[in-house]
Amino acid sequence: MPTSLTVAAKATPNTAMQEPKQSIRERVYRHLRDKMRSGEITYEDKxxxxxxxxxxxxxxxxxxxxxxxLKSEGFLEGTSRGFVLRRFTPTDIANIFETRLLLEPAAAGDACKNASIKGLSQMRSMVTAAERAYAIDDIPGFMDSSDAFRLTWVGMVPNPHLVQTIDRLRDHVEAVRLATLRDKAIRELALMHMKHILDAFLEADAEAVKERVAHNMRVSATCYYSTQETILSSSAERGTEPLTAKSGDL
Structure with missing residues (x-):
């Protein structure tokens, strides 16, 4: 477990005592979710x-x-001493992707209909940043741009309950998803999909957005399965648990 954990807006040692317990719980929950999403919490952490x-x-x-x-939502498993990240089987991942395919393309279509000039500009900026990162093999930079691109269009989905559901499903496969963009060929493919999705958003073509997001997800699923098999095989040979990397999902 990383030792540099902090909680935002922590002013004094007495601040936590003065705030409602619910507020502290929510901040801790979000803090841990962010650490899980970024790969700072791995399978090796208790x-x-x-x-x-x-x-x-x-x-x-x-x-x-x-x-x-986090345990009740399926992110963690309980052990005799603390909690660990939940390990998903290939069947689990297949079921998660099947559900995401029912939800995310439609959500992206809604985001297109609800798109703002600011949001579209941010998406364009993230594609430009991803192009620069790809050109110089800046893997962390590419990952950050890819994540920011997706977060931008998800942020334009008008239904907050739908956003929470698709974010939760996406985070469930974080441990496998985080590894995909280590492969330059997958980064190239991800960049192409980002451009295609951006073009559909700029054309205000909600149906094209839905089709391109669905296509990207199917390709991403194939990459995830392949990556998961590699991680599991490598871990079995080393006798260790798989580690996380970073995301390639748009």
Missing amino acids: LVDHEIASQLGVSRMPVREALLQ
């Missing part, structure tokens, strides 16, 4: 409530509640 509470400078109970919420 998440122990009193250790996290000490690192964050908060009481143990809201941390415990945040961990139990």
Whole structure:
């Protein structure tokens, strides 16, 4: 578990005591979700409530509640000492992608209909940044641009409940998804899909957006399965658990 965990807006040691417990729990929950999404929490980490509470400078109970919420949502598994990231089987991942294919293309179509000039400009900027990163083999930069591109169009989906659902499903396969963009060929493919999706958004063609997002997801699923098999085979040979990398999903 990383030791540099902090909670935003922590002003003084007494701040946590003065805020409602629910607010602290939500902040801890979001903090841990962000760490999981970025790959800073891996399969090797044990998440122990009193250790996290000490690192964050908060009481143990809201941390415990945040961990139990992550467990109930399927992100974590309980062990004899703390929690660990849940390990998904290939069947689990296939089912998750099947559900995402039912939701995300339609959500992207709604985002296209609800698109703002600012949002479209941000998407264009992220494609430009991804092109620059790809040209110089800046893998972290490319990953950040890819994530920001997706977050921008998801941020224009008008249904917040739909956004929460698709984000949760996407995060469930984070451990495998995080590894895909290590491969330059996959980065090239991801960049092409980003451009195609952007073009459809700029043309205000919601049907084309839905089709291109669905196509990207099918290709991404194929890459994920291949990556997962490689990770599991490599881990079996080393006798260790797989580690996370970074995302290639648009």
